[in-house]
Structure formats: structure tokens, C-alpha cells
Amino acid sequence: MQFKTAYNVFKIVLVVILVEISVVNCVSEEELFAFGEDVDDNYMASGDETFAEVDLPSIFYYLDDEQESLVVHSNGFVSFAAPIPGFREDLKIPFYHPYIAPFYADVDTTVSGRVYHRKTRDANLLEKATTYIRKAFPYHQFQLEWLFIATWSGVGHYKGASDQVNTFQTVLASGGEKSYVLILYPTAGISWFQMEGRHSGEMVLAQAGLDAGSNNQYYLLPGQGTPDIRYLDR
Numbered sequence: 001m002q003f004k005t006a007y008n009v010f011k012i013v014l015v016v017i018l019v020e021i022s023v024v025n026c027v028s029e030e031e032l033f034a035f036g037e038d039v040d041d042n043y044m045a046s047g048d049e050t051f052a053e054v055d056l057p058s059i060f061y062y063l064d065d066e067q068e069s070l071v072v073h074s075n076g077f078v079s080f081a082a083p084i085p086g087f088r089e090d091l092k093i094p095f096y097h098p099y100i101a102p103f104y105a106d107v108d109t110t111v112s113g114r115v116y117h118r119k120t121r122d123a124n125l126l127e128k129a130t131t132y133i134r135k136a137f138p139y140h141q142f143q144l145e146w147l148f149i150a151t152w153s154g155v156g157h158y159k160g161a162s163d164q165v166n167t168f169q170t171v172l173a174s175g176g177e178k179s180y181v182l183i184l185y186p187t188a189g190i191s192w193f194q195m196e197g198r199h200s201g202e203m204v205l206a207q208a209g210l211d212a213g214s215n216n217q218y219y220l221l222p223g224q225g226t227p228d229i230r231y232l233d234r
């Protein structure tokens with residue numbers, strides 16, 4: 001079973017619950033969830049192939065599974081199983097691993113950018129997430145309890161490229177047994193969409209999507225794996 005698309009028009013904020021996908025309005029950089037050192041975000045060391053393992057505040061219901069932890073990868077995705085430490089240019093979504101990939105690519109923050117993450121129960125941020133989700137699913141009843149916010153801010157790509165940088169964000173929002181995923185691309189957040197494969201030497205296009213990791217449940221974002229992925233931010 002594949003995900004159901006609730007709206008055909010693709011814009012900037014993507015909200016996902018179980019098998020429903022909805023796309024709501026554009027966001028400016030200011031409309032992202034606050035991130036960075038000023039809000040006590042954790043951040044990963046600069047580098048090419050880094051990841052951070054995080055225990056979640058409570059169970060996060062992601063499709064068919066109950067998740068207690070996740071792994072944030074510098075390469076533009078969050079997974080719920082063992083880390084995939086190195087970028088694999090041969091890996092095509094879906095790769096049957098439970099993950100959320102706002103922008104799976106060979107990100108490299110050695111020269112430019114930083115990957116932030118944190119858990120929060122901040123009331124203002126819960127309200128902000130609630131507002132986004134209500135735009136997508138006006139009739140849902142839910143009460144958010146915590147968020148996990150991962151932000152790839154101004155990141156370059158392998159090998160140490162920094163002439164163009166990308167910014168995007170993924171938020172897991174938990175309200176007990178109700179779980180949502182928000183994927184946010186600020187306007188002009190996507191500047192690069194391909195990089196030279198470190199093994200093949202051929203250009204490798206970025207990918208984006210969500211995968212349950214089982215039962216053939218996955219959702220591919222429009223344009224992913226093609227040059228049109230550049231339009232995720234429009």
C-alpha cells in the first residue's frame with residue numbers, strides 16, 4: 001500500500017500522518033521552527049558523514065511501528081533503524097529502511113553548514129506545529145506533547161562544496177498515539193540538487209521521501225531523484 005495524497009498541489013510544508021499526506025502553504029525562513037545555538041539546539045560536528053543517535057521522549061508511532069529512538073544523518077535524513085553512516089549513491093528510495101528523507105544527498109558540512117536537532121515541549125512551538133497540522137487536517141483531534149526538530153542549515157555537499165547551500169527542516173510531532181511529520185523547505189532553501197558520485201564519478205541526484213521500511217509503504221516527494229527536486233522550495 002502506498003501513501004494517499006490528500007492534495008495534488010505540491011508546495012512547501014508537508015504534513016504526514018500514517019498514510020495521509022497533505023501539502024500546505026509556503027514558508028519563509030522565519031516560518032521554520034526556531035533552530036541554532038540561540039535555542040540550545042544540539043548540533044553535529046562538521047563533517048561529511050556524521051550522524052547522531054537520539055532517544056525520543058516517548059514512543060513515536062511511525063506508520064506500522066513504534067519508535068523509541070532515531071538517528072539523524074548529515075546526509076539529509078532521519079532513520080529509525082541502524083545508522084547508514086556513509087552516503088550510498090546506489091541507494092534509491094525506497095530502500096526499505098524506516099526513514100524520513102527531506103533531502104537524501106551527499107551532504108558535507110566540512111566547509112559550510114550545520115545540522116541541528118533537539119527535543120522540545122515548548123508551548124509556543126507545539127502551538128506552531130498544531131497550526132500547520134490543522135491547516136492540513138482540519139478535522140483531526142489531537143493534542144501535541146513534544147516535537148523533535150532536525151534542521152539542515154546552509155549545508156553544502158561532498159566534497160566540501162560551499163558555493164551553493166541548502167536549508168530544510170523536518171519536525172516529528174507527537175501527541176500520544178497521534179503522530180505527524182512536517183517537512184519544511186523555506187523559499188530558496190534548495191540551491192543544489194546533485195553532486196558528483198564519489199565512486200561512480202557520475203552526477204547523483206538528490207532524493208526525498210518517506211518509507212515505513214516494510215509492507216511496501218513509502219511516499220516519494222514530487223520531483224525527487226530528478227532535477228525537478230530543485231522545486232521543493234517553491
Ligand SMILES: [Ca+2]
Nearest residue numbers: 048049106107
Ligand atoms: Ca556526506
